[in-house]
Amino acid sequence: MTQPPPPPPNQPPQQGGFGPPQDPPPSLDKPQQPPQQPPTPPQQPGFGAPQQPGFGAPQPPQAPQTPPPPPGQQPGYGYPQAPHGQQPPQPPQTPPGYGYPGQQPNPYGQAPNPYGQQPGYGYPQPTAPLQPQAGQPGGRKGINAQLAIIVAAVVAIALIVGGGIWYAKSGKDDGKKDDTASSSGGTGGKDAKGDTGGASGKGDxxxxxDPASRVLFQVPxxxxxxxxVVSGSWLTDKAYVKxxxxxxxxxxxxxxxxLWTIKLPGPVCxxxxxxxxDGKTAVVYQPKMPPKNxxxxxxxxxxIDLAAGKKLWTKTVNSGDRPISLDNVTVSANTVAAGSTSGGAAWDITSGKSLWSPKPTDxxxxxGYGGGAKLVAVRKxxxxxxxxxHIQTIDPKSGKVITEYKMTAGIEYASVVSTDPLVVAADVGDSAGDGSGISDFFSIDNKTGKLITRISAPGDQFAAKCDGITKIESCNGLAVGNGRLYIPTExxxxxxxxSKTNEIVAFDLATGKQTGQRADAGDGYTITPLRMDGGNVIAYxxxxxxxxxxxxxIDGGSFKETKLLENPSTEQVRDAESRMSPEYSELLYSQGHLYMAGVYADKPSTxxxxxxxxxxxxxxG
Known part of the structure; x- marks a missing residue:
């Protein structure tokens, strides 16, 4: 979980354009001819698709042009951001002695993954040229080329074999189920219950x-x-909402x-x-359009009533005679709950009736809160x-605490990954070391409030991301279901x-061990879980x-992959799609429809x- 770059602005294709939303140009869906020769490796990996000179008949691919790296984001309108060009502030290093070491040794007995997150997502990467061997003339390029192939093959085989060991072996199960427990892998096959686990074939x-897709429309x-900030996208039976x-x-x-528009006085935060x-949700926004910076x-x-396309009510939480700034918002049952550094509040989603609010004596x-199937509060x-x-499962109508789990003192931030089953992520002692916000996952019993198991997820091996500093419920690249945590590798x-690639692996939430299941992305692809579909995992x-x-x-039992959709490989489509990375975009999929959206609007490109x-x-189809 290496630190990814700041979210890149949505940049357009270099040539042409998609045209108006309801009438995309025919050229978008026209497949290109396969290249006649392999592309020349670039000097640096590029972010978008390689550009070709001219628009019309396909040309043999040239060396991909390397665009300048995406600029750092300007401070967003919804909440405090780091100054331009700097990383967001991190909490101070937690000293050892809080019940868990600040940096875990590599549980697999291997050196940390040296590759980390590489830019390019499948672009050819430059390699250092082989030097002539002693006794060989320096000009014998054919021999050097053969040596390069042999060396590459040996390295690839070593990686495959090493990968098999990496996923099949694990740290031993010491039987601990409390705060100091550390589970870091599986047994490489059946889990402790004697099966591979997971439901099979129960998705909607x-x-x-024919999984081949076409561009339906674009929103400028x-x-x-x-x-x-333009966060927020939803899908109903009748509308895509952004x-x-x-x-x-x-x-x-x-x-x-x-179909409809709801006007707001300021940007959505x-x-x-x-x-x-029945299609109701909630947003937090600013009371007016702010001046620049x-x-x-x-x-x-x-x-917000997404079915009717209207705003139902607007509320604030006051401290004295001033409204406080809210950091997050969620929905569970018929309740809207929002948290902040001044405390949390909740309202009935239909009427707007106040259910609870911060008390001056607290x-x-x-x-903040995690929503969905249950309502969970992160209380500091x-x-x-x-x-x-304190990780509290609470009654969404009254706010009464049903169960509570107290995390080890010194853990400053936590993110709610799932409320049922209850899974929480935290960066214990800043040991992740990559800004991902995750070093460990905590599987908690919703009925008793007791810790079931703790799963170590070293940042150099797994590629999920959470922002538990203010948002509480902002993890991406994860899915939870079937009593499993599904997480991508780096x-x-x-x-x-x-080529670069990765996999999705599964952890048993009862034992903390890997189940031995693995879904491979395939050469040149990187795979990211989006959500559960019954017993199956939907992934991009x-x-x-x-x-x-x-x-x-991905079938939850067999882990067999079934392709549901594949986007066009034409240059313009590839170029546009590459700007909607799953780390910094909103991806929604349902019944043969994929919607990809940005979370920032930026100044027009020069x-x-x-x-x-x-x-x-x-x-x-």
Missing amino acids: EKVPS EPKVDDST AGVAEINGYDPDKGTK EASTHTTA SSAGCSQVSA TCYDA CGTYDQREL EHDGTGDY KRPPYDKGGQIVS TGDKEYLAIAFGTS
């Missing part, structure tokens, strides 16, 4: 007769003078025509990913260097020339530079190229 997603990026600048818009899910059964505070919370405060007590986090060398495969991305369903807030793909 239909397998299309709104024009802004400064980087602006937050814009100081508004929320509903679009026809197939045509992209605008945070949006719940959860909805009620300043913030008016995220003090307004509203319930010595602890609700920093104590001073900064002696913080104690990128590493594949078996093909210059980010493609190599010359192919389109894929959506696959080149005048078109940029897109959202892109929709769909299969024909």
Whole structure:
């Protein structure tokens, strides 16, 4: 979980454009001819697709052009951000002695993964030229080329064999189930219950007769003078809904025509990913449009009816005579809950009736909430260097605590990965070392509040990410279901020339051990879990530079992959898709439809190229 770059602005293709949402140009879906010769490895890996001179008949691929690295994001409008060009501030290093060592030794008995997160997602990577062997003339390039192939093959075989050991072996199970427990792997096959675990074939997603997709529509990026947060996207039976600048818009899910608009006085800061059964959700936004490089505070919370396309009510949480800035918002049952450094509050989602609010006499405060199937509060007590986090399952109507788990003192931040089963992520003692916010996962019994097991997830081996500093419920690249935690590994060398790849592995939430199940991305692809579909895992495969991305369903029992959608491999589509990375974008998939959207709107590029807030793909079958 190496530190990824700041979210890149949505940048357009170098040539042409998608045109209006309801009428994409025919050239988008026209497949290109396969290359006649392998592309020349670039000097540096590029982020987007390689560019070709001219637009029209396909040309043999040239060496991919390396665009400049994406600029750091301007401070967003919803909440404090690090100064331009700097990393976000990290909490101070927690000294040892809090019940868990600050840095765990590598549980697999190997050196840490030397590859880490590499830019390019499948682009050819440069390699150092082989030097002539002693006694050989320096000009015998043929021999050196053969040696390069042999060496590459040996390295690839070593990686494959090493990978098998890495996933099959684990740290031993010491039987500990309390705060100091540390489980770091599996037994390489059946779990402690004697089976591979996981449900099989119980998803709702239909397998299309033809997974090949086409571009359905594009939403142009709104024009802004400064980087602006536009978080929030949802999918209902009748609409694809996306937050814009100081508004929320509903679009026809197939045509992209605008169905309705909800105007807001200021930009959206945070949006719940959860909805009620009848399509209601909640957002936090600013009370007015702020001037450049300043913030008016995220003090307004509203319930939104996604089915009707209207705002139901707006509330604030006051401290004295001033509204406080809210850091996060979620929905569970019929309750909207929002947290902050001043405490948490909740309302009935239909009526807006206040259910609870911060009390002036509180010595602890609700920093935030996780929603969905249950409502879970992350309650903070104590001073900064002696913080104690209480993970509470609470009644969504009254706020009454049902169960509570107290984390070891000194853990400053925690993220709610799932509320049922209850899984929490934390960076214990800043030991992840990569800014991912995850060194360990905690599997907690919702009924008793007791810790079931603790799973160590070293940052150099696993590629998920959480922001538990303020957002509480902002983990991505993870899925929880079937009594399992599904998590991607970091990128590493594949078996093909210059290729990178990774896998999804599963941890048993009862034992903390790996189950031995593994879903391979394939050479040049990187795979990321999106969500559960019954007993199956829905995952996105980010493609190599010359192919389109894929959506696959991974059977929860057999781990067999079934392709549900594959995007066009034409240059323009690849270029646009590459700007919607799963780490920094909102990806929604349902029944042959994939929606990819940005979470920031940025100043127009100086080149005048078109940029897109959202892109929709769909299969024909």
